[in-house]
Each structure stands twice: as C-alpha cells, then as structure tokens.
Amino acid sequence: MEKLCGLQLKGGPSSYSSGKGKNHEGDIKFGFDLVKGKANHPMEDYHVATFVEKDKHELGLFAIYDGHSGDRVPSYLQKHLFDNILNERGFLVDPKKSISKAYEKTDKAILSQEKVLGRGGSTSVTAVLMNGERLWVANLGDSRAVISKGGKAIQLTTDHEPSAERASIEHKGGFVSNMPGDVPRVDGQLAVSRAFGDKSLKCHLRSDPAIQDTTVDTKTDLLVLASDGLWKVMGNQEAIDIARRIKDPQKAAKRLIVEALERESKDDISCVVVRFK
Known part of the structure; x- marks a missing residue:
C-alpha cells in the first residue's frame, strides 16, 4: 500500500491549516480548519483528512x-497512526481489532522513542x-x-475524563486531583485519563x-471531528446545527472555530467536517 505520509499532511509545528477535498466520486466532501490558541507554546494540534x-x-x-x-x-501520530492501522493484517476483515492493535503498537513505539519524541503525549480521534x-x-x-443523522447529533466517542475513570486510576496506584478552580487531573497533572505517550x-x-462503528445511511449528513478547544464551549447539537447550515465543509469548519473563539476558547482548536450529502 502506498504510504500515507505526504498525501494529506499540510500541518507543521506552528501551522494554521485550512483546506478541503472530496472522494473519487465527488459525492462526499470534507473540509478542515486549525487555529492556534493563546497559550505560549507552538501549535500542538495536528490533523489528517484524505x-x-x-x-x-x-x-x-x-x-x-x-x-x-x-x-x-x-x-508522529499524523505521520504513522493510519499507516499502522491499515497495515494491520486482516484490517478489511476486522477493522475494530486492527484499530485496537494499531493503537497499542503505536503507543509502544512512542514510548520507546522518548529521547526523540520527548515526555509529552496526545489525545486522538480517528475515523x-x-x-x-x-x-x-x-x-x-x-x-x-x-x-448527524437527520439533523440529530449523535456522539460516537467517549470523553476520557479522570473523574469518570477514577477507579481504574486508583487501582493502578494513581490519584485524581480535584483542586478548586481546576479540572480533575491524573496525579495532579493530566486532564485526560487515556492518551498516547506520557511515559x-x-x-x-x-x-x-x-x-464505535456505524452505518452511513440515507439519513447521515455530517461528521464533525474536533479537539476539546471546540467542545469546551459548544454542545454536540450546537455544532451540528451550525455546520448543517453551511454547504461547504471547509467554511463550516471555519465557522465552528470562529464561534468557539467568540465564546472565548483559549485552547488550540481543530475541526474536520465531512459532508455526506
């Protein structure tokens, strides 16, 4: 299989990316937009759309x-995760098993390259x-x-928050902090309970x-992927309602980010919108 690297990768450490594309038949279109937040560090959001x-x-x-x-x-994930998923033997027969195995292998590879990749980590949502x-x-x-199915927003992913997985964290000898004015954090540090890296x-x-898997039926009109910079300030149905009003998925992704910024989201914000019809 042809390597994916370079096909869709339009981002760099400090990039502010925006773009669009479609499938071979032209009936499924996508658009994406990424904006750096106000934190004093390089852009830490990356995307794939192809x-x-x-x-x-x-x-x-x-x-x-x-x-x-x-x-x-x-x-690293932008360059390697999808390659690892699609190169799993039996991917077309059992995608769920292949995705799970590829996530595990990719995390082990990241941890083994700490000297190159550093001690940080990353959340991930892939479709x-x-x-x-x-x-x-x-x-x-x-x-x-x-x-979106018939205009109704359906969340396909689970937000892995420390408070929701406290039992698992404590069973492993960790703790979840809950300081006033702050979000719950694993060992007082990380605000998510699952991630790549973080050795x-x-x-x-x-x-x-x-x-999760779902059938794309005649009622399916949109898919929205976004980092928490969007979801911190916007509900699922709100996002779908905004995106559905705009035919061009790139413009829809841009509009969602503008709305998040107007609501004073200070995080990096990334959004991919896929329009099925």
Missing part, C-alpha cells in the same frame, strides 16, 4: 491529534470511512467525533481506545 485506496476499497481517513507538553507526539458506507471511529482522551504517567493512564 481519501486513499486499499485493495480496491476507498477509505476516508480523518483525525484530530491534540498534543500536550510538546508537539512531537501528535506530529475510517469504508466505501462511503461504514464508519469506524476510535479515540483516546477528549477530542470528539459527532455524527511518566503511563502506569496510571490507559491507551486502549474506545471504538
């Missing part, structure tokens, strides 16, 4: 990687659209995928993804 062919199957590949404590891990008919979504952390916290973190 269509590729594998064994005569058309695959739409979409992702948001939201890094923390540096941009090296999300950059694989198979032949425009079946959608497989996986995530670690609080980047989120929401689909110093890995004994208390999980890196197994939550995976």
Whole structure:
C-alpha cells in the first residue's frame, strides 16, 4: 500500500491549516480548519483528512491529534497512526481489532522513542470511512467525533475524563486531583485519563481506545471531528446545527472555530467536517 505520509499532511509545528477535498466520486466532501490558541507554546494540534485506496476499497481517513507538553507526539501520530492501522493484517476483515492493535503498537513505539519524541503525549480521534458506507471511529482522551443523522447529533466517542475513570486510576496506584478552580487531573497533572505517550504517567493512564462503528445511511449528513478547544464551549447539537447550515465543509469548519473563539476558547482548536450529502 502506498504510504500515507505526504498525501494529506499540510500541518507543521506552528501551522494554521485550512483546506478541503472530496472522494473519487465527488459525492462526499470534507473540509478542515486549525487555529492556534493563546497559550505560549507552538501549535500542538495536528490533523489528517484524505481519501486513499486499499485493495480496491476507498477509505476516508480523518483525525484530530491534540498534543500536550510538546508537539512531537501528535506530529508522529499524523505521520504513522493510519499507516499502522491499515497495515494491520486482516484490517478489511476486522477493522475494530486492527484499530485496537494499531493503537497499542503505536503507543509502544512512542514510548520507546522518548529521547526523540520527548515526555509529552496526545489525545486522538480517528475515523475510517469504508466505501462511503461504514464508519469506524476510535479515540483516546477528549477530542470528539459527532455524527448527524437527520439533523440529530449523535456522539460516537467517549470523553476520557479522570473523574469518570477514577477507579481504574486508583487501582493502578494513581490519584485524581480535584483542586478548586481546576479540572480533575491524573496525579495532579493530566486532564485526560487515556492518551498516547506520557511515559511518566503511563502506569496510571490507559491507551486502549474506545471504538464505535456505524452505518452511513440515507439519513447521515455530517461528521464533525474536533479537539476539546471546540467542545469546551459548544454542545454536540450546537455544532451540528451550525455546520448543517453551511454547504461547504471547509467554511463550516471555519465557522465552528470562529464561534468557539467568540465564546472565548483559549485552547488550540481543530475541526474536520465531512459532508455526506
């Protein structure tokens, strides 16, 4: 299979990316937009948005990687995670098993390259659209995928928040802090309970993804992937309602980010919108 690197990768450590594309038939269109937040560090959000062919199957590949404590891990994910998923033996037969195994292998590779990639980490939300008919979504952390069926927002991912997985963290010997004015954090540091990387916290973190699949039927009109910079200030249905009003998915992604900024989101904000009809 042709390597994915370079096909869709339009981001760099300090990039502010925006773009669009479509599948071979032209009936499924996507757009994306990324904006750096107000924090005093380089852009830590990366994305993937492209269509590729594998064994005569058309695959739409979409992702948001939201890094923390540096941009090296999300950059690595942008280059390697989808390659690892699609190169898993039996991917077309059992996508869920292949995605799970690829996430595990990718995390081990990141941890083994700490000297190069640093001690930071990244959340991840990935979506694989198979032949425009079946959608497989996986995530670690609080980047989120929401689909619209007949205008109704359906969240396909699970936000991995420390308070929701406190029992697992404490069972492994960690703790969840809950300081006034702050969000719950694993060992007082990380605001998500699952992530790639984060070697110093890995004994208390999980890196197994939550995976969901759904049929893309005649009622399915939109898919929105975004980092928590959007979801902190916007509900699922709000995002879908805004995106549905705009035919051009790139303009829809831009509009969602503008709305998040107007609501004073200070984080890096990344958004991919896929329009099925």
